[in-house]
Amino acid sequence: MRYLPLTDADRRDMLGVIGVKSVDELFRDVPLSARLGAKVAGLPDHLGELEVERAFQAYAAKNVSPSVAPFFIGAGAYRHHVPATVDYMIQRGEFLTSYTPYQPEITQGTLQYLFEFQTQVTLLTGMEVANASMYDGSTGTSEAVLMANRVTRRSKALLSGGLHPQYRRIIETTGHWQGFKAVSGKPDADGLEDLIAAVDKETSCVVVQNPSFFGHVRDFGKLAEACHAAGALLIVVVTEVVSLGLLKPPGEMGADIVVCEGQSIGNGLGFGGPYVGLFATKEKYMRQMPGRLVGETVDADGKRGFVLTLSTREQHIRREKATSNICTNAGLCALAFTVHLTLLGEAGFRRLSELNHGKASQLADKVAALPGVKLLNEGFFNEFTVSLPKAAAPVVEALAAKRILGGVPVSRLLPGDKSVENLLLLAATETATDGGMDALVAGLKEML
């Protein structure tokens, strides 16, 4: 077995030092009734590397790779080009095979990049402090609501109808089992929802998304004022972080907590995970934040160094009084984010953002020109919603049969809601080509 260094001779020697005759003697505390005499039944034996690789190639061959098909899917995960440097860097063993940096003397590499990551997150979101990452945007949003409940000592969250439906479901699930109320707005396909009147003295937070699930771009400054007047917090969710290169940041709108899905920078689509959650807030709420924080300090020689700090908020010290039960986060995905954003820099990030907006704008014009198709967005970034003259799901399936990955039917995420049956979400990033767009438009034309 290639991964196991011990030889039979080693094992005999080691058993001798321990003073037992067989390894099974070491398992003597296991009740007899639960000891398996042999290996677990019904499972195959070990395979060589070549066989393993072939098995996975066979799985891959049964899928349609976005790299060989015109691709316009978004809805919370976006296809972007990731420079080769990023993937090389995160595969360096010193990063890949290191643990949480509990021993700062020998994990300054991890700690420094997390400090850089935290700083990048504050700059993008326009907030004062950020943590060292959450599992992803969806779980981070649920943690943000819990944090708002702690800060305000209230327990009613208002959820925008523009929030990603799965994010909404996670908050509702958390609310049901952890004991807070989650009030959801109706799906906001036209982007005209007004939540100000719904904010009251029991509201702990309002959760909005920008651009919204349907692609609408809005200013939440007035909503932030209404929240603050009522003693509530405004949580702004961003599922397409590339939009922050072009859009007014949530911090400037008065957001109290900002949660982003950071996948778009540095992390591939990966069929849904692992991704990386960005979590930022105001300095005054710093100690109510969930997750790990890296802070700057000095070592015994007076040299600058970094450590995990304010860990008394966390489960390993506070146990049942912790701000969250989170332990593992998304360290390596945060590294991918940081390396990619560092490669982009100010100029590159802004250009990437412009490129996305431009491609989506071109696609929107082409699709909206089709007979019976209506664009629902005034403003958008790289994703928008169109209303088709017929149900969207079968159209998307028919496009897939032609190997065109033509967006997400809204009904997939809001099943049973007749009002969204004809709605199709389309996204275009820098990876979209003219040929791909033409193929989509031709495909749609044929179908409608």
Added chain:
Amino acid sequence: MDRSQGRTGGIASGASTEAPTFTGNRALQIEEPLIFEMGQPGRTGVDLPEAPKVKDRLNGLRRAGEIGLPGLSEPQVVQHYTRLSQKNYAIDMGVYPLGSCTMKHNPRINEKVARLAGIGDLHPLQPQSTVQGALELIDRLAHWLKTLTGMPAVAMSPAAGAHGEMCGMMAIAAALEAKGERAQRKTVLAPESAHGTNPATAAALGFTVKPIPANEKGRVDLAALKAALGPDVAAIMLTNPNTCGLFESEIVEISKAVHDAGAYFYCDGANFNAIVGKVRPGDLGVDCMHINLHKTFSTPHGGGGPGAGPVVLSAALAPYAPYPWIVKDGETWRVAEDGAAVDGTPLGRLKAFHGQMGMFTRALAYIMSHGADGLKQVAEDAVLSANYVMAALKDTMTPAFDGPCMHEALFDDSFLKDTGVSTLDFAKAMIDEGYHPMTMYFPLVVHGAMLIEPTESQAKEDLDQFIAALKSLAARAKSGTAVEAFKAAPLYSPRRRLDETLAARKPVLRWRPSNNFKEAAE
């Protein structure tokens, strides 16, 4: 480039006396500024085409002003992060005996297959007809996890161990709710030695955590447990093998008593590596157990994540598993998402999309590489190595409990009594010997705990050198002549002991353009 930025601090006693170099570098250890101190306008690490000229459709919300991101070229970025990487210890470098973390070898074939076109680049919301192989792959891993644990169901979506705990405890709450007992059963029992996530999870769900004591053998005191069980108890949360590295020998009696009292048995599967392929938790009466794919099944720890924490469920809890899961209709794979007509009453949803697919791929590659025969050998070698370390050190250090351990060996600090050297000092001295320290001060039930988990991945020669190094350190500590040296350790690492008090009193959590760190450090 200004490399003098950053916090200033007094030179502490025990500062190294070696001659300074002009650059501050020490051969391969290069002092590295932050990217924000390196950037220059006009530099970039990417070349992107110009954006198409289109009418701005941003609804008047165009961002004004600079974001403040530094500009670096590609070679600078490569050098920067390579230099940072060289300040890290890692499994790829040597023995990483961090107890309860299972720092085993991370095979690179797992990385390769996770990146294959058609796996690594799939969108989670592609039409299901275009991802049949991906759904089959998840189901295949689910099959392995269910078979290895002897459990009928598994929830794949939790993102990490603590998230899996939340999922499992929610399933228990859901089962209680279905029976109309949720208001009555508000107590969760957990041993004092439990990992902090256990009480944190239970408390978040509104349960009151009641500690159950251990007996002198480091196991749950069965009589005390039975006394604590009653109509108010929802569940017991128990790690097995436990955090002391011991198998709960009365586990069958424990689960029977718990079930007789109408409560559920949550098993923390953090230590599954000790028994994988040897013992099925389902045979022990477990109702649910999370599996840290980043421990037992070798998905890389990545400096603290990402992880994955699938939860296996008993027949009693299976109906409450959260969305989504994979089903097979005839020859077609399908993912049951929110709103799908299903058997049971799902407790809701815990994560967007379908779980940590990248981790699933790596874990399945690891599992297939080992097979049923290899996984059994993994558990045996992990347990053998831990017992070897304990036996070799039993006269030098002080094992906390008698008898064989499982995959990790627990020592207390009584061998350091009256030496002036603490567990922390001892661990920091290990750094200078080229080792990552063991887990310290956990579990809390043992004074000055040192928890060593060698895993199955180390050759005997490497274990022997590790043992010899610890013997040498223990002898130095006991000699009484090296207290100052221990207090000053480590000397040879990229940084020496860091001032955690300063970091916490005046938190500096981000870089700012001015040199305000100096003010903050005052």
Added chain:
Amino acid sequence: MADVKYTEEHEWISIEGDVGTIGISAYAQEQLGDVVFVDVPQAGRKVAKGESVAVVESVKAASDIYAPASGEVVEANAALADTPGEVNTDPTGKGWFFKMKLADKSELDGLMDQAAYEAFVKGLG
């Protein structure tokens, strides 16, 4: 001269009229190590005897501070936000946490005086 009493949780309360000032003992700060943050209650908060009203944090530990009696918080030591180290250097002076108006002074009857507390600490070894 104010009357100072101690709890078994190592809090002290100094009583002047119907106002008590609360902090932690020298022994307690020693056990905690370097204090890095104190979460003090807001003035105006009504508290019940035994309720958790403040949290004191060191790098490695966090401890709850319980109200030794019922009443209303009248002032918190705002200076601790910038200088939490005063809990270590002057625990019974500048390191005080908060002042409260006592609802019923008889609630303090069971507490220890200086001599009894010193004996109590000695007993802890």
